[in-house]
Amino acid sequence: MSHDVFETKDGLKLRKLVDLKPTTAKEYQDAMLHRVEKFSKRQDSPFNDFIENTVVQGLRFILDSKVKIDNMLGENKEKVQNIIEKILLAGL
């Protein structure tokens, strides 16, 4: 809970600034995983789909590498993005 609270003359407690730090960050991250767990219990759940799970793992790896490459590209990132976009839209 933020401590940056002041009281108005009418006794209202207001925050000067919201610090945007959750005290339940761990529970929050778990909430997403619990959701997945709940859905996984259903037979037709996409979270049990072997192919999809493999693709997601693959994408995770690609994204990791992509973030590293982005950092290396620096200012040229946008140029490269434009070229890739053109390729992706070509022939559609």
Add this chain to the structure above:
Amino acid sequence: MYHIEGTDYLKQKYYTKTKSICPECMDKIDAIIVEEDGEIWMKKTCPEHGDFKDKISSDPKYYKWTHYGTDEWSFEKNGETNPPDIKGKDPRGCPYNCGLCEEHISTCQLALIDLTNRCNMNCNFCYANVKKSGYLVEPSLEDIDRVMKHFRSKPIPPVAIMFTGGEPTVRKDFPEICAMAKKHGFKEVITATNGYGFQKKNGGLEWTKKVYEAGLDTLYFQFDGINNATLEKTRGIKNLIGYKERVIENCRKAGLTSVVLVQTVVKGITDVEIGNVVQFAIDNIDVVRGITYQPVSLCGRITAEEMQDLRITNADVIKEVERQTGGKIGINNSWYPLSTIVEFGRIVSYLAGVEPIEFTCHPDCGFATYLVVDPKTNEMVPIMDYFDPLKIVDFSNRFWKKIKGKEKKQVKFFENFVGDFGKTLDKGVNWLDKQQLKVRFLTGMLQYTKKPGKLMEMFSRMLLNGRWESVSAFTHGTLLISSMHFQDAYNLNIERCKRCIVHFGVAMPDGSVFESPFCTMNTLHRPVIEKKVAKATTDKVNNEFDTSKGQAIEDLAQEVAYNGGIDKKEE
């Protein structure tokens, strides 16, 4: 807002023509929306009742951006409409022909059913309340079933349903109604609530578990602030905070982890609590999925001066969020009209073969942003730290433009030569085509993604399968902050009405279902429609709640019997 930076459009004063209604006689009149004195105003004149002027936005630059259009970019969209339910009879057209009439250009995305106008509270700005109206409106289970069927049988059916009221949870058969909605195929079952059923000291937790198991997914939870004094001003009840906290606690214990805090924003009363509500949401992020601000709508006759004092717009709310969060959630880089993701949604739905979600409401209706926890700093940051949203949207728009209509033009090549076997081959070709499109689209999305992590995994699942489970898991990793400014007779713009995506369904005595956009229902149609379905009220109904305490008289009597009075120490 890079689309409009440096353009002539930005330098010119905003001006557009539209149609509205006279707040006095409700007749249709011309209106203009203009930029004046650094603000955007609607101006209109009724030949009989004179001039009216109402503020639409306090931020012209932002407003202009949301109304900017090029071949590739526009927030003003038309939906993939369902066939109309009726042929409009009133020659004046929209908004008198609800509905849905042939002029409507969006599909319903959120179906609403008023379950009752009974309520345990008596809020001063509420429109639907048995005590105020003097009659009871409460559809039977058969009526509700009919309305659900009506919505779900459309070619593009809504995926979400919300129960409204009154207070929906005062109905004894509420769990049954939730189960019924699931049976009809609604993926997301939501109830608007002040928390009544969930907060009960005796049995509230068990009840919460029961409705969750029955199919309730989300609470759209009335939450105006964290000070008792604020809630007393808006709801007329003392010491409400304990009541509100019990709802959150019971949801937490029951595993119902999807609560959206709904703050009605009233100038000088609840607007000061905007930051408080953000902080409350963050402190309870394990169960709170979002915040929705609703700038209050104005009813009845009010003077121009009163209007100036009371009117608060979406832009005011957004700027207040920015101010009260120390600039962390800024108007210039975090907020987007709901219609931003239309093309994105269409692509996902086409590629994954699921029901589309079409947020084609008018850009003045609603704005949203997502916050996520940065695992490194543990601080909540706008989702822009994870994505480049404008680039994603730009790419989606271009991509959709290229592939649009593909679903209607499936390959039928082999079928012509080798009959049934050819059909199978064609299916294969179509499947392969979709896969290559998926790869292209996913690669495009990855381009504009900045950080890896669990959230991104959920995002890619959403793109891959478009299933509601993936959307739900993704939203469980985020906090959605949105603002929807419902219209009233002063600012009603028929361009907004026609694009409305939030529709009431009412089972009519003649066996039909009356479908009406939320804003036209509340501004124009409610009194007429309700009178047609109203039942006489009884003393039992009138006296079942002590509306100064928000509790059932029965429960209060029990409390007195057990421990000598409710909330003794709080009094």
